Amino acid sequence: MYKLKTQAEWIAQAKAVLPAGGFGNFDPEVIIAKGEGSHVWDEDGNKYIDYLIGSGPMLLGHGHPEVLEAVYEQLPKGMTFFANNSQGIALADAICQAVACCQQTRFVTSGGEADMYAIRLARAFTGKTKILKFEGGYHGMSAEAQMSLAPAKAVNFPHAVPDSAGIPTSVAEQMLIAPFNDLDAVASLLAEHDDIAAIIVEPLQRIIPPQPGFLAGLRALCDKHQALLIFDEVVTGFRLAYGGAQEHYGVTPDICTLGKIIGGGFPLAAVGASEDIMRHFDKAIVGADQWLMQLGTLSGNPVASVAGLKTMEILRREGSYQQLRRFGKSLQDMQVSALTKAGIAHQLCGDETLFDIFFTDVPCLDYRSANHKRPDQAAAYQAALRQHGVLKPPSKLYPSLALTDQDLEHTSHAVDKAVDAVVSLG
Ligand SMILES: Cc1ncc(COP(=O)(O)O)c(C=O)c1O
Incomplete structure (x- = not known):
């Protein structure tokens, strides 16, 4: 038995x-x-x-009964297509309406993957290489993201330390690490290094709030030094406010990443930005040299999309x-x-x-x-x-x-x- x-x-x-x-x-x-x-x-x-x-x-x-109903309705119509589908397009539209920095979005399967593309996108757009990240900031599992995520020993800034085996030292050389909430440290790094493509930051780093003026300061420094500001909103998106941390704190980044809530409990994440930046995903516009190849078996999955759409609809309620x-x-x-x-x-x-x-x-x-x-x-x-x-x-x-x-x-x-x-x- x-x-x-x-x-x-x-x-x-x-x-x-x-x-x-x-x-x-x-x-x-x-x-x-x-x-x-x-x-x-x-x-x-x-x-x-x-x-x-x-x-x-x-x-x-x-x-949630309404999310379940949306999912049950979708399941017999198809669980995954790889091809464009109306559910995914509707979700992209809802995200672009909600999130200030997103005129366009691309779907991936996990938040860490979205962060990987955000970094690559910033490099493609600016033509620069280095990425400034904050000690303790979590951006998934890519080689760049594993730098100084949870270092056991305090090393001098801006030296990057990998938190995982198997990462070539050359990756650390492309990263600069700063303490969160220290605008002076960021300003010095941007003044010293003219090859910084982007600052990537969790606007609420883990659970550490930004000090007043910190995010606005990052915005101003990025503008001054022609670097892009990436908000990792995988956690904060649709949580801190419907429009995410960028709405809650009133600072708009150039690129943001989303995940978790937008898939309603299914695997789905996204990277979003202005059309000008997102055109690097369109080979016909930017040409082969400037193009970011991006595809994924489950990207824009229709079941995840309807779950995310219904979740967002409920969150919009008074x-x-x-x-x-x-x-x-x-x-x-x-x-x-x-x-x-x-x-x-x-x-x-x-x-x-x-x-x-x-x-x-x-x-x-x-x-x-x-x-x-x-x-x-x-x-x-x-x-x-x-x-x-x-x-x-x-x-x-x-x-x-x-x-x-x-x-x-x-x-x-x-x-x-x-x-x-x-x-x-x-
Ligand atoms: C801020 C942040 N970025 C990225 C990620 C990675 O997302 P995923 O686990 O979907 O790859 C997480 C996961 O918790 C996160 O908290």
Whole structure:
């Protein structure tokens, strides 16, 4: 007879067939069996309030009925075509209407791929080579993006350090690394190097907010030095606001990348910019030498497109973003209040739509300061939250629109227990 496996059995099987026992993404000791609304269940039937939400895409929660309906309607009509299709064209149109820097967009399958093309596009457009990136900034898995993403040791700026084996040293020579939120450092680098094609930045770097004037300063410096400004909006797009971080912070980049929410939970991402920049994807206009070859089997996938379109339609409804921010604020307040009452040093870092707590008394400004001074406290807090039915990534908390007042109440209870666990460490 068919026997359901326990979570422990799945974990053992994963260890046999997957290196490091997992997909490389999240704690391999949790095997998710299903998600519904604001909750997920593991293979042992434990229920969690989900603040991981697929690492961002499931902003509406799992299995939103209207998204499901759109997907079910599409499935019998075709799952992938490779060829142009109306669903993908409609999604491109919706993105271009929503996002200030996008007059045109090209679809890819993952956010990291979109970032790779954004960098290549900036090089093609400017004819320059070097890319300025911020320490700790995450832009996927390309060789350039793996530079100084999570360096264990502090090296002198602007030296780039790869965070992965298998990357030729020649890539590091094309990269300049600066501290996030340090406009003077960026200004010096642009003054010293006349071959910088672009600055690539997460406008909200991981969960570190830009200091007032930082993004506008980057914009001005790029204009002054004829470099392009790339906003990696894979996380912030359609999250910080319908028009992304560029709408929320009021600074328009030259190129942006999008992913996660625009695929409604399916694999889809995009790179977008003005027609003038995007013409490098059109060989008939720019000629073979200036052309960026770009294709992908699943690009503009119709199932992902209808899921993304429906998600965006729901997000456009009155009050969506106010509601998301209300949930976020409530989750922030309950944690800050419990930690403050217990006398535990902490910093709340981020935006209401994406944030976390650092166990430190140092304000988080850049990769080196956004750290736990007491990693033991962070570990105890995280473990106790999990034990009390709250699932979140280690250094992020993603609120979703599927949350209910009951979820918030339950989370507040789990937070109190987690704070007790931290206090007991002494
Ligand atoms: C800011 C940012 N850029 C790029 C990526 C890469 O996206 P993907 O995982 O779809 O390749 C991520 C993924 O979390 C991200 O957070």
